[in-house]
Amino acid sequence: MHKIAACPNCGGSKIYLNRTGVSGGGYAANYLPGLGRLFKYARLYPAVCEDCGLVRFFCDKEARSKLKNAPQWDKQ
Numbered sequence: 001m002h003k004i005a006a007c008p009n010c011g012g013s014k015i016y017l018n019r020t021g022v023s024g025g026g027y028a029a030n031y032l033p034g035l036g037r038l039f040k041y042a043r044l045y046p047a048v049c050e051d052c053g054l055v056r057f058f059c060d061k062e063a064r065s066k067l068k069n070a071p072q073w074d075k076q
């Protein structure tokens with residue numbers, strides 16, 4: 001995973017990234033529709049600021065590579 005910038009909420013730099021990631025499936029929502037594989041949702045990697053608790057989510061390179069051709073996502 002890439003380097004994570006300081007917290008946009010408090011400016012803190014003590015950011016912890018969950019290295020295994022979490023994914024939807026079963027009763028959980030699929031937060032990255034169209035970016036996974038057949039029967040496998042794309043994983044989210046939560047990053048938490050120790051100082052204020054802000055949680056940000058990242059997705060891996062494979063999921064990002066599918067954005068351009070996934071109809072569920074509009075480039076802004």
Ligand SMILES: [Zn+2]
Nearest residue numbers: 007010049052
């Ligand atoms: Zn923070």
